[in-house]
Amino acid sequence: MTASPPAPLSPEALRPALLPFGEGTMLPSQAYTSAEVLAWERRHFFAGTWTCLGRRDALAPLGSTQVATTVGDIGVLLSVAGAGPVEAFANTCRHRGHELLGAGETSTKQAVVCPYHAWSYDLSGRLITAPGFREVASFDPETHGLVPLPVQEWHGWVFVNAMGTAPAFAEHVGALEDLVAPYEPETLVLGATHQYVVAANWKVVTENYHECYHCPLIHPELCQVSPPTSGSNFDLPGMWVGGSMDLRDEAETMSLDGRSPGRPLLGVDPRVVLYLGLFPNLLLSLHPDYVMAHRMTPLAPDRTQVECAWYFPPVADGASIDPSYAVEFWDTTNRQDWGACESVQRGLSSPHFRPGPLAPNEDAVHQFVTMVARGYEGRG
Numbered sequence: 216m217t218a219s220p221p222a223p224l225s226p227e228a229l230r231p232a233l234l235p236f237g238e239g240t241m242l243p244s245q246a247y248t249s250a251e252v253l254a255w256e257r258r259h260f261f262a263g264t265w266t267c268l269g270r271r272d273a274l275a276p277l278g279s280t281q282v283a284t285t286v287g288d289i290g291v292l293l294s295v296a297g298a299g300p301v302e303a304f305a306n307t308c309r310h311r312g313h314e315l316l317g318a319g320e321t322s323t324k325q326a327v328v329c330p331y332h333a334w335s336y337d338l339s340g341r342l343i344t345a346p347g348f349r350e351v352a353s354f355d356p357e358t359h360g361l362v363p364l365p366v367q368e369w370h371g372w373v374f375v376n377a378m379g380t381a382p383a384f385a386e387h388v389g390a391l392e393d394l395v396a397p398y399e400p401e402t403l404v405l406g407a408t409h410q411y412v413v414a415a416n417w418k419v420v421t422e423n424y425h426e427c428y429h430c431p432l433i434h435p436e437l438c439q440v441s442p443p444t445s446g447s448n449f450d451l452p453g454m455w456v457g458g459s460m461d462l463r464d465e466a467e468t469m470s471l472d473g474r475s476p477g478r479p480l481l482g483v484d485p486r487v488v489l490y491l492g493l494f495p496n497l498l499l500s501l502h503p504d505y506v507m508a509h510r511m512t513p514l515a516p517d518r519t520q521v522e523c524a525w526y527f528p529p530v531a532d533g534a535s536i537d538p539s540y541a542v543e544f545w546d547t548t549n550r551q552d553w554g555a556c557e558s559v560q561r562g563l564s565s566p567h568f569r570p571g572p573l574a575p576n577e578d579a580v581h582q583f584v585t586m587v588a589r590g591y592e593g594r595g
C-alpha cells in the first residue's frame with residue numbers, strides 16, 4: 216500500500232487497534248458503519264491497491280473484447296483480445312470524459328466508440344478517430360490514447376490497481392506466492408459459484424474468516440472434520456494474512472462426511488487446509504483436493520457482496536467433477552458465518568459498542584486489523 220491521506224477517523228479512536236497483540240482491540244465502530252470511511256476505503260484500499268476482479272474467463276464472457284467495471288470508486292475498461300494479456304484502461308474518454316461503456320457493459324467489437332462525440336479507440340487504448348480534428352494541426356492522436364492502468368493475472372485471477380500508484384504486484388503478494396503456487400489454481404476448473412449478499416461490513420466478513428475461535432459454537436460440521444484449535448498463522452512479507460488448519464485423522468477433506476470423491480492435488484500437504492486473505496478482497500481456502508475463493512465487493516458500510524467459487528482438478532474432458540460435496544459443506548458453513556457477521560454488524564452499530572480485546576487465537580485478526588489501521592493512518 217502506498218502512503219495516502221489519513222482516513223476520516225481520529226488517531227485516538229485508532230490507537231487501541233494498533234497496540235501489540237495481546238493488548239490490541241478491534242477497530243472503532245465507525246470503521247464498520249461510516250459511509251465516509253467506506254468512500255475513503257474505496258479510493259485508497261480498493262482503487263489504491265490491487266483489487267481482484269475475478270477469473271479471466273468469468274470476466275470476459277465468450278467473445279467479449281471489452282468489459283467495463285468499477286474498481287473501488289474508479290471506472291475501469293478491461294480489454295481482452297483473444298488469448299493475449301488482459302489490459303486495463305481508465306473508462307474515461309480523452310475528449311471530455313464520457314465513459315466508453317457503462318459499468319457492467321461488455322462489447323465484442325475490435326474498437327470502442329465513445330457514445331458522446333464518437334472518438335474511437337482500439338483494444339490497445341490507442342485513439343483511432345476523433346471527428347473534426349484532422350484539420351487541427353496542434354492535435355496529436357498519439358498523445359490522446361486511453362490512460363493505461365496496471366493489471367496483473369495471478370493464478371487465473373485478474374487484479375487491477377485503478378489508481379496506478381500501488382507498489383509492484385510481486386511486493387503486494389510477497390510470500391503468499393510460495394503458498395499458493397503448489398495448488399496451481401490456474402489449472403483448475405470452475406465447479407460452482409454462489410453469490411451472497413451479507414448484511415455486514417466487508418471487514419467483519421474478513422475478520423470472521425481469519426479466526427476459528429467461533430467454530431465450536433456455530434460450525435458443528437466444520438469441527439467434525441477439522442479441530443478448531445489446530446494449525447498456526449503465518450507472519451511473512453506481503454499484504455496478506457492467513458494460516459493453516461489440520462484435517463482430523465479420519466477426514467480426507469472439508470466435506471460433510473469428511474470423504475473426498477475428487478482427485479487429490481499433487482504436491483500439496485494432504486492433511487492441511489490453508490486459509491489466506493489477500494488484501495483487500497480475495498479470501499482463498501486451499502484444500503487437498505479443491506480451491507475455494509471468496510471475492511468481496513463492498514456495497515454499503517453494512518452490505519457486502521461475496522462471490523464464492525469452487526475449483527477442482529479437471530477430469531478427462533476438461534470438465535469439473537460433481538462439486539456438491541464441497542459446495543454443500545461450505546454453503547452450510549458460509550451461511551452460519553453470514554448469520555454471525557450480520558449479528559456482529561448490528562451489535563457494533565449500537566451506541567453502546569466498545570471495541571473489544573482479541574483472544575489468544577485471534578492473532579490473524581490482529582494482523583488484519585493492524586494492517587487496516589496502518590492504512591487508515593496513511594502509513595501503507
Ligand code: FES
Pocket residue numbers: 308309310311312313329330331332333334
Ligand atoms: Fe468522448 Fe466527446 S467525451 S467523444
